[in-house]
Amino acid sequence: MPMQHHPAPILDEHWQGYELARDDTFRYVWIWQGSNIRLIALWIDGPDYAYEHGWCYPRDLELVARAVAEWDPDTQDEPMGWHKRPTHPVRQAPRRDENPEYNRPRCEHGSYYQDNGCRVLNCRDVNAYQDRARTAPEGTKA
Ligand SMILES: [Zn+2]
Numbered sequence: 001m002p003m004q005h006h007p008a009p010i011l012d013e014h015w016q017g018y019e020l021a022r023d024d025t026f027r028y029v030w031i032w033q034g035s036n037i038r039l040i041a042l043w044i045d046g047p048d049y050a051y052e053h054g055w056c057y058p059r060d061l062e063l064v065a066r067a068v069a070e071w072d073p074d075t076q077d078e079p080m081g082w083h084k085r086p087t088h089p090v091r092q093a094p095r096r097d098e099n100p101e102y103n104r105p106r107c108e109h110g111s112y113y114q115d116n117g118c119r120v121l122n123c124r125d126v127n128a129y130q131d132r133a134r135t136a137p138e139g140t141k142a
Pocket of ligand 1: 107108109110111113118119120123124125126
């Protein structure tokens with residue numbers, strides 16, 4: 001089943017947030033989280049007290065709604081527009097091979113760091129990537 005987008009967000013009483021969409025596996029709900037909005041992926045057939053994936057956005061509901069509306073979770077690992085991924089591991093789309101450009105690795109701050117680096121100083125994903133590049137034997141560099 002492809003992503004089902006709701007014409008109007010559905011209140012989630014437990015999380016005190018709103019469900020924007022769902023697919024076969026997850027419900028996608030936004031919640032207030034400190035100075036951010038967090039988009040969370042809740043298992044449809046799983047426990048309701050924990051979420052599997054989360055992405056932090058600025059407090060801009062339009063931005064979050066648009067990011068979810070434009071996201072194809074079947075072929076795209078993660079949505080766009082967030083600035084922090086508080087969960088691990090990174091979500092993998094079931095048909096991610098169809099969109100390798102989109103699904104290039106992103107750091108925990110949402111940057112395609114292998115091409116563009118990251119705006120956050122000492123980003124640990126960038127540091128780990130540079131360490132690997134330094135220590136990898138010739139010919140095996142990613
Ligand atoms: Zn980063």
